[in-house]
Structures are given as structure tokens and as C-alpha cells.
Amino acid sequence: MPTDLSAKPTLVGERAVLRPFTPADIDAMGPVLADPDVRRLTGSVHTTAEAAEADPHLDEPTRRWYETRADAGDRLDLALVDRATDRCVGEVVLNHWEPENQSCNFRILVGPLGRDRGLGSEATRLVLTHAFTATDxxxxxxGVYTVNPRARxxxxxxxxxxxxxxxxALVFDGERVDEVMMAALRPQWLAAHGEAASGVSRPR
Ligand SMILES: CC(C)(COP(=O)(O)OP(=O)(O)OC[C@H]1O[C@@H](n2cnc3c(N)ncnc32)[C@H](O)[C@@H]1OP(=O)(O)O)[C@@H](O)C(=O)NCCC(=O)NCCS
Known part of the structure; x- marks a missing residue:
């Protein structure tokens, strides 16, 4: 079992595919990252005005960032692709890896073309399944802000x-916003979700 995050899998669900970024996936991330709700709910900006003013075209450093994700052994970045259209509608990330603690952070963002159709839920399950069955x-x-009940x-x-x-934890439009910290631990998660994760149904 790999002890780092250098393996870059393609994870296939019913509605979503998570895959290493293709050139077309990278292009599609421009409008996703510029979406005002994505910018607001990820805590990337501090005002409604700032949230609305992003360029939907990726700048060169950001493009280069996505182009080099396959080479990063200390994190996993995958495009979240809508199987119905083969279009990248967001991303999932395992980052802040602490090998000695066998711990990392998860984050996800889905742009307007992908939201509220089950893609984010499925992508989250696919990433946890990968984390707890294919890595150590x-x-x-x-972390999720209290203004984001959908994500929670x-x-x-x-x-x-x-x-x-x-x-x-966050100031947005002059208001202070709390951030709820959440975690999944391998044993509890496998006990509750392992059957679905393995695809094997046990006799009851
Ligand atoms: C949060 C996010 C990842 C969810 O992905 P998604 O594909 O839109 O969500 P899904 O369609 O899979 O599921 C949405 C669920 O939230 C529920 N929901 C929607 N609005 C809700 C609200 N205001 N309060 C509580 N639940 C809500 C839906 O009913 C659905 O639940 P169900 O499957 O039990 O019916 C995505 O919307 C997103 O990236 N948003 C913008 C950026 C962001 O918030 N990132 C996360 C930062 S922590």
C-alpha cells in the first residue's frame, strides 16, 4: 500500500469521474475558480464585491500549477468530471499530508455547471474510499464555514x-463566520461505509 500520495488514480462513480487533469480539464477550471459562490464558500475572498470580480481565464502560474499536479507526491489533486458531458466541473484535493500522523486535509469545489446533482456527494465518497482502502x-x-450548510x-x-x-475564523462582508472542523477516521469509516466501498455485500 502506498505510503505517499504519488499514485494518481482515476476513480469512477455512477455520475462522476475523478481523474488527473487533462488540458481540457485545466481550461474548464477557469470559470469554476471564478464562480462567486466558489470564491465565497471556500473563504478565498472577504467581500461580495471581491467574489464577483474574478477573471474566468486562468493565469499562467495557475495553469502551470494544474499542469504539474501529477508530479506531486505529497498531495492528490483530481479533476471532478461530470460523466454525462465528460466536462470538468470542479476538483477534489487531499493536501496538508502528514505522513507520520497518516493524516491529511480534504477539500472540494464544484462550479455552477455541476452543483446540486449529486456529483459532489459521490466525489467525496470516492475520495474517502480511495484514502482508506488504497493509501495508509x-x-x-x-473545515467548512457555517454559512455553507450544503457542504456540511x-x-x-x-x-x-x-x-x-x-x-x-473568517471575516466576510464585515461579519465574523465560524468554521466547523470535521474528520473521518479509517476504522470508524470502514465499519460504517466499508461494505459499500468494497462493492462486496456480506450475508446478514
Ligand atoms: C458543497 C459542494 C461540494 C456539494 O456538491 P454538490 O454536487 O453541489 O452537492 P450534491 O448535489 O452532491 O448534494 C447536495 C446535498 O446538500 C443538500 N442541500 C442543498 N442545499 C442545502 C442547504 N442549504 N442546507 C442543507 N442541505 C442542503 C441537498 O439536499 C443534497 O443532499 P441529499 O443528497 O441528501 O439530498 C458544492 O456545492 C460546492 O463545491 N459548492 C461551492 C464551493 C464549496 O462550497 N466548497 C466546499 C467548501 S467547504
């Missing part, structure tokens, strides 16, 4: 558990 990760954690719902359904709150 024991802990996958994330998706994470809870996928098996993330609330661990605490970073109070006043």
Missing part, C-alpha cells in the same frame, strides 16, 4: 464527524 491514511479532516450536509452524509469549531 488514517485520518482525513476538513454532504460531508456528514459521506462519514465526516464534527470535532469542533474555529470561532470567528
Amino acid at each position: 491514511l488514517y485520518r482525513v479532516e476538513l 450536509h454532504v460531508y456528514e452524509r459521506a462519514g465526516f464527524v464534527v470535532e469542533g469549531v474555529r470561532r470567528a
Whole structure:
């Protein structure tokens, strides 16, 4: 079992495919990253005005970033592709890897062309399945702002558990926003979701 994140799998679900970024996937990330809701809900900006003013074309450093993701052994970045259209509508990331702790962070963003159709939920499940069955990760954690109940719902359904709150972690439009910290641990997650993850149904 790999002890780093250098393997770059293609993970196939019913509605979503997670794959290493192709040139077309990279092009599609421009409008995704410029989407005001993505910018607001990921805490990338601090005002509604800032959220609305992004260029939908990737700058060269960002393009180069995506082009080099396949070479990174300490993190996993995959395009989230809508199987219905073969279009990249977002991304999933395992980052902040701590090998000694067998721990990392998860984040996901889905642009307007992909949202609210089950793609984010399936992608989250696919990443956790990969993390806990194909790597030695024991802990996958994330943070979600309290202004984002949709994301929290998706994470809870996928098996993330609330661990605490970073109070006043973000200032947006002058308001202080809390960040809820969540994590999934391998044993509990496999006990609850392992059957579905393995695709094997056990007799009851
Ligand atoms: C959060 C995100 C990843 C979810 O992915 P998605 O594909 O849009 O979501 P899905 O269609 O898979 O599932 C949405 C679920 O949230 C529920 N939901 C929608 N709005 C909700 C709300 N306001 N409160 C609670 N639940 C809500 C839906 O009913 C659905 O649940 P169900 O499957 O149990 O019916 C995606 O919307 C996204 O990236 N948004 C913008 C950026 C972002 O928020 N990133 C996460 C930062 S922590």
C-alpha cells in the first residue's frame, strides 16, 4: 500500500469521474475558480464585491500549477468530471499530508455547471474510499464555514464527524463566520461505509 500520495488514480462513480487533469480539464477550471459562490464558500475572498470580480481565464502560474499536479507526491489533486458531458466541473484535493500522523486535509469545489446533482456527494465518497482502502491514511479532516450548510450536509452524509469549531475564523462582508472542523477516521469509516466501498455485500 502506498505510503505517499504519488499514485494518481482515476476513480469512477455512477455520475462522476475523478481523474488527473487533462488540458481540457485545466481550461474548464477557469470559470469554476471564478464562480462567486466558489470564491465565497471556500473563504478565498472577504467581500461580495471581491467574489464577483474574478477573471474566468486562468493565469499562467495557475495553469502551470494544474499542469504539474501529477508530479506531486505529497498531495492528490483530481479533476471532478461530470460523466454525462465528460466536462470538468470542479476538483477534489487531499493536501496538508502528514505522513507520520497518516493524516491529511480534504477539500472540494464544484462550479455552477455541476452543483446540486449529486456529483459532489459521490466525489467525496470516492475520495474517502480511495484514502482508506488504497493509501495508509488514517485520518482525513476538513473545515467548512457555517454559512455553507450544503457542504456540511454532504460531508456528514459521506462519514465526516464534527470535532469542533474555529470561532470567528473568517471575516466576510464585515461579519465574523465560524468554521466547523470535521474528520473521518479509517476504522470508524470502514465499519460504517466499508461494505459499500468494497462493492462486496456480506450475508446478514
Ligand atoms: C458543497 C459542494 C461540494 C456539494 O456538491 P454538490 O454536487 O453541489 O452537492 P450534491 O448535489 O452532491 O448534494 C447536495 C446535498 O446538500 C443538500 N442541500 C442543498 N442545499 C442545502 C442547504 N442549504 N442546507 C442543507 N442541505 C442542503 C441537498 O439536499 C443534497 O443532499 P441529499 O443528497 O441528501 O439530498 C458544492 O456545492 C460546492 O463545491 N459548492 C461551492 C464551493 C464549496 O462550497 N466548497 C466546499 C467548501 S467547504
